[in-house]
Amino acid sequence: MKVIQFAYNEKPEDVRVGYIIEDTIIDVNKADTSLSTSLLQILKDGDFDKVKKITPLSHLPTVPRSEVTLKAPITGQDKVLCIDMNYLDHYTEQKIEPPEVPIAFAKFTSCIIGPEDVVRLKTNVTTKVDWEVELCLVIGKTAQDVRAEDAYKYVLGFTVAQDITARDWQKKLNGGQFLLGKAMDTFCPIGPCITTIDEIGDPENLEIFCSVNGILKQKSNTKQLVHKIPALIERLSSVITLLPGDIILTGTPGGLGMYRNPPEYLRPGDVIRSEIEKIGVLTTRVQEF
Structure with missing residues (x-):
């Protein structure tokens, strides 16, 4: 899994968590609204197993790479x-x-x-x-x-x-x-x-x-x-x-x-x-x- 943090181009300040397959983004937060929109917080909550269960099935929300801006994949860490x-x-x-x-x-x-x-x-x-x-x-x-x-x-x-x-x-x-x-x-x-x-x-x-x-x-x-x-x-x-x-x-x-x-x-x-x-x-x- 290639995990990312990203924002939709029309909402550049709204950072979300997803993963990328070729030129397609899977929006993890749309797939499971219980997950934090911060990868760091997901790790702190012990919820990364939930992310791994979000597999690229046809019903999952996908976004073309061209419609998002990639952010640093993790931020706010201690060290x-x-x-x-x-x-x-x-x-x-x-x-x-x-x-x-x-x-x-x-x-x-x-x-x-x-x-x-x-x-x-x-x-x-x-x-x-x-x-x-x-x-x-x-x-x-x-x-x-x-x-x-x-x-x-x-x-x-x-x-x-x-x-x-x-x-x-x-x-x-x-x-x-x-x-x-x-x-x-x-x-x-x-x-x-x-x-x-x-x-x-x-x-x-x-x-x-x-x-x-x-x-x-x-x-x-x-x-x-x-x-x-x-x-x-x-x-x-x-x-x-x-x-x-x-x-x-x-x-x-x-x-x-x-x-x-x-x-x-x-x-x-x-x-x-x-x-x-x-x-x-x-x-x-x-x-x-």
Whole structure:
């Protein structure tokens, strides 16, 4: 199931929950009016099993993709956690050794935008903004002190994310501390959907790509992950209680702008195309703020 949040074009503020099959939207809220119109609240209510029972039968309300606007597939969560430098090819391009333990940092939930929103660049504040395509997992139920072998029981599914990063703020302008370089407004596009874990297959064997203005920048596979997803959940849940709707960005492959010769950075007018096998394509436009 490819779960989405969306709004009808004529009611852009009325966000609803659905899922998508090719170019057709199934309106979950019309099919079962007892369900919340927020995916986060559905998870908190323990009602996602009701969503799974809404199968694409002919009597269900369907909507053409052209009649809706896709929103971020989940919003309002407690935490946005990220893993730094977690792909083997990323270390290869820097000619350094991977760390023994995963390095975690956070963004604000206010950074999250959806598939049809724009990254807003303050070019008077930062001039070195980079792309980072990432596989992003979504926590489905409360997870505390989870063992690695049980980790996937707590995962709702996966989406595509961009860990947009202002390198000048990440590296120098905030004393080497990541937060302000990572958490500027709109710096966490996610979408277009959440592919549920039962349909994703092996999340550690998915092709992953990023292009900017049609030019391929990143190409890898999630089998390159240094610290695997179950280990990440075990480590994080040992110190932080993961709540329904929390997301974890699992790291980015090689091919970043800062390591190119000469370095390349995003500019207003750019279009970022992020794609992960079995999930879909997240297209993000960049505008001056």
